Amino acid sequence: MATAGASGGSKTFSFKVVLLGEGCVGKTSLVLRYCENKFNDKHITTLQASFLTKKLNITGKRVNLAIWDTAGQERFHALGPIYYRDSNGAVLVYDITDEDSFQKVKNWVKELRKMLGNDICLCIVGNKTDLDKDRHVSVEEAESYAESVGARHYHTSAKLNKGIEELFLDLCKRMMETAQAEERAKGNGASQSASSRRGVQIVDDEPQATPARGCCSG
Amino acid sequence: MSQRTERRGIHVDQSDLLCKKGCGYYGNAAWQGLCSKCWREEYQRVRQKQIQDDWALAEKLQREEEAAAYASSHSAHSQSTAAQHASVGHFSKFEEKKTNEKTRKVTTVKKFFSPSSRTTSKKEIQEVKAPSPSISRHASFDTDQVSKEFVDFLKNLHKPGRETYKQCRAFLLNMSSKKVCCPPETITVSISYQNKETFLFRQDLGADELSECVQDFYQNLADRLISHFKGSSESVEQVMDQVEKYIMTRLYKSVFCPETTDDEKKDLATQDRIRALHWVTIQMLCVSMEEDIPEVSENVVKAITDIIEMDSKRVPRDKLACITRCSKHIFSAIRITKNEPASADDFLPALIYIVLKANPPRLQSNIQYITRFCNPSRLMTGEDGYYFTNLCCAVAFIEKLNAQSLNLSPEEFERFMSGQTSPQFSSSDSDWPCSESGLGTTVTNPVLVQLNHNLELLTGLCTRQEAVMEAAQSLQADLLTWSDSVQQEVHNILEKYPLEIISKVSAIDANTDNDNLPSPIKPQVFAD
Numbered sequence: 001m002a003t004a005g006a007s008g009g010s011k012t013f014s015f016k017v018v019l020l021g022e023g024c025v026g027k028t029s030l031v032l033r034y035c036e037n038k039f040n041d042k043h044i045t046t047l048q049a050s051f052l053t054k055k056l057n058i059t060g061k062r063v064n065l066a067i068w069d070t071a072g073q074e075r076f077h078a079l080g081p082i083y084y085r086d087s088n089g090a091v092l093v094y095d096i097t098d099e100d101s102f103q104k105v106k107n108w109v110k111e112l113r114k115m116l117g118n119d120i121c122l123c124i125v126g127n128k129t130d131l132d133k134d135r136h137v138s139v140e141e142a143e144s145y146a147e148s149v150g151a152r153h154y155h156t157s158a159k160l161n162k163g164i165e166e167l168f169l170d171l172c173k174r175m176m177e178t179a180q181a182e183e184r185a186k187g188n189g190a191s192q193s194a195s196s197r198r199g200v201q202i203v204d205d206e207p208q209a210t211p212a213r214g215c216c217s218g
Numbered sequence: 219m220s221q222r223t224e225r226r227g228i229h230v231d232q233s234d235l236l237c238k239k240g241c242g243y244y245g246n247a248a249w250q251g252l253c254s255k256c257w258r259e260e261y262q263r264v265r266q267k268q269i270q271d272d273w274a275l276a277e278k279l280q281r282e283e284e285a286a287a288y289a290s291s292h293s294a295h296s297q298s299t300a301a302q303h304a305s306v307g308h309f310s311k312f313e314e315k316k317t318n319e320k321t322r323k324v325t326t327v328k329k330f331f332s333p334s335s336r337t338t339s340k341k342e343i344q345e346v347k348a349p350s351p352s353i354s355r356h357a358s359f360d361t362d363q364v365s366k367e368f369v370d371f372l373k374n375l376h377k378p379g380r381e382t383y384k385q386c387r388a389f390l391l392n393m394s395s396k397k398v399c400c401p402p403e404t405i406t407v408s409i410s411y412q413n414k415e416t417f418l419f420r421q422d423l424g425a426d427e428l429s430e431c432v433q434d435f436y437q438n439l440a441d442r443l444i445s446h447f448k449g450s451s452e453s454v455e456q457v458m459d460q461v462e463k464y465i466m467t468r469l470y471k472s473v474f475c476p477e478t479t480d481d482e483k484k485d486l487a488t489q490d491r492i493r494a495l496h497w498v499t500i501q502m503l504c505v506s507m508e509e510d511i512p513e514v515s516e517n518v519v520k521a522i523t524d525i526i527e528m529d530s531k532r533v534p535r536d537k538l539a540c541i542t543r544c545s546k547h548i549f550s551a552i553r554i555t556k557n558e559p560a561s562a563d564d565f566l567p568a569l570i571y572i573v574l575k576a577n578p579p580r581l582q583s584n585i586q587y588i589t590r591f592c593n594p595s596r597l598m599t600g601e602d603g604y605y606f607t608n609l610c611c612a613v614a615f616i617e618k619l620n621a622q623s624l625n626l627s628p629e630e631f632e633r634f635m636s637g638q639t640s641p642q643f644s645s646s647d648s649d650w651p652c653s654e655s656g657l658g659t660t661v662t663n664p665v666l667v668q669l670n671h672n673l674e675l676l677t678g679l680c681t682r683q684e685a686v687m688e689a690a691q692s693l694q695a696d697l698l699t700w701s702d703s704v705q706q707e708v709h710n711i712l713e714k715y716p717l718e719i720i721s722k723v724s725a726i727d728a729n730t731d732n733d734n735l736p737s738p739i740k741p742q743v744f745a746d
Contacts, residue, residue, distance in 0.1 A: 047546065073563060
């Protein structure tokens with residue numbers, strides 16, 4: 001689902017972000033660290049770590065982030081399109097100690113670009129930087145690859161809580177830019193992809209003041 | 219006849235005797251001055267009128283309730299009057315009577331909803347609701363209930379509520395009129411349209427077009443509501459939920475699994491597919507749930523129940539809620555087993571397992587229905603949407619499932635699919651026939667364990683019964699020999715000591731045996 005969530009004037013962005021990557025690269029740890037700030041903790045209260053939400057306030061704009069975890073097993077690879085349909089961003093995670101998982105990320109990138117074009121913001125994430133001594137994917141290779149496909153590259157460690165906040169914050173900013181560019185292109189305030197796709201004329205919206213309500217939880 | 223009247227001199231005008239319709243035939247007082255032919259026609263018309271009248275009355279009562287919802291009833295009044303005209307139009311006599319009746323009722327309704335009585339007392343609300351039983355004559359209980367709730371909900375919203383209600387009604391009428399407008403000659407259709415609870419659809423209107431209509435409506439209404447609520451997305455969502463509930467409850471019958479699609483065929487295909495995959499075990503799917511733990515198996519059962527229950531709901535959002543509940547139970551089961559929050563890696567296989575176990579009815583139809591008619595904002599971004607997407611994934615996986623996806627060799631997969639072998643035994647193929655005790659340990663399926671246990675019990679029972687039978691037979695034999703031996707013994711004794719009857723032994727001879735007898739007691743004298 002695209003951008004400006006239900007409201008026309010006061011911007012509340014709703015973004016859907018899919019988490020892709022092989023099993024065991026630490027997708028779940030990453031997102032749990034981001035949303036609950038916990039790692040391998042027995043006290044994690046959440047029942048599940050496959051669908052998590054986060055509310056952000058970025059430069060006065062409210063952002064609702066919905067993070068969709070996906071099953072990383074090879075046998076579920078074919079189901080990818082069902083998951084990433086209508087998503088605004090994708091976080092592609094690999095394990096820096098596992099060359100194979102980086103290959104998988106490359107496959108995902110190819111597929112996503114083919115299916116969704118440039119509408120989706122891609123983040124390639126090398127996780128487990130705390131195990132740098134066992135690194136099998138070189139920093140240069142990963143970063144140059146990311147650049148070549150129009151993605152950003154990040155290094156994270158869910159265990160040490162490094163680089164994760166930055167990753168998601170950066171992703172949100174980029175998604176907002178994309179959404180705003182899209183809106184400008186449409187030349188009208190409310191642009192929900194559903195509405196444009198269905199060709200519904202948009203009913204006149206009264207311009208609304210942005211409520212100065214802070215709701216930063218992160 | 220005229221000659222006769224003239225002769226008797228009764229002042230009856232010629233025209234009075236003729237049929238009042240002016241057809242030229244003579245009339246009869248018993249037929250209200252009509253001739254037999256005209257009378258029959260008139261009679262038919264009156265009957266027809268009566269039927270129409272009943273419809274109109276039912277409709278009117280409903281309109282009044284609607285009018286109640288419209289609070290400021292000026293617009294409502296004119297609208298319902300217009301509708302009244304449309305439905306009863308040419309029966310002017312009845313119309314007149316009814317309009318009087320209606321205006322009276324509407325004014326009372328107006329009174330309830332005039333600004334002064336905005337804080338309506340309980341009694342008044344009940345009075346307003348009073349006409350509803352007459353509506354339920356035609357509406358199913360469900361739809362009636364939902365309409366009432368919807369009206370009640372919108373009452374709190376004042377102006378936007380009225381607006382929303384109007385739009386919903388207009389939309390529903392529009393949807394149904396698609397059928398009505400097409401063949402104008404079929405009056406029967408428009409009569410059932412008056413009933414308003416049965417919304418009929420053009421059968422050739424494809425499911426996608428229907429979906430588009432509904433989605434367009436959601437979109438338009440949401441946009442309007444946003445301007446009403448000044449961007450408070452929560453209230454918009456609340457209203458949209460109610461709107462969805464109201465509209466979809468009414469449209470459900472005509473748009474769920476429509477004949478224009480092959481949904482039904484797909485349903486059957488999926489059902490057969492799941493049946494054919496009955497042998498898939500929890501291990502093959504690598505599900506991290508230990509069904510031996512009672513709490514886990516309890517959650518599994520609940521999850522299965524929830525996913526099956528989905529079919530019984532009408533509103534897309536309620537169906538989604540069933541999927542969500544099912545998912546939550548799966549998460550609980552995984553959480554208990556693994557003692558950590560479930561990731562998608564754990565969740566999807568578990569959901570596939572649940573779907574295979576449950577074989578939910580009309581799965582494809584339900585998925586299509588939700589996709590077509592659910593409010594998109596809920597479906598695409600929310601938590602419910604995530605679980606729904608996973609369900610779609612699970613179904614897609616089940617459809618495409620092959621040997622590789624279960625880590626089996628193609629031959630094995632074929633054998634399982636054809637039902638030649640069952641995976642429980644193939645894993646211990648070599649040892650199970652020879653050692654009965656080994657069977658119990660290798661079998662993990664609780665049903666099979668139970669089965670084996672029962673078989674053992676039955677075998678035990680069988681041997682015991684045999685023992686009982688043997689004992690009974692020996693007892694019978696013993697009894698026979700015993701009675702024989704008793705007879706024999708009696709016989710022997712009788713032979714050994716034959717009964718000799720000595721005839722005079724018992725006779726007492728007073729004269730001969732005097733010596734043996736004690737001397738007779740003689741009387742003694744004490745008092746001397």
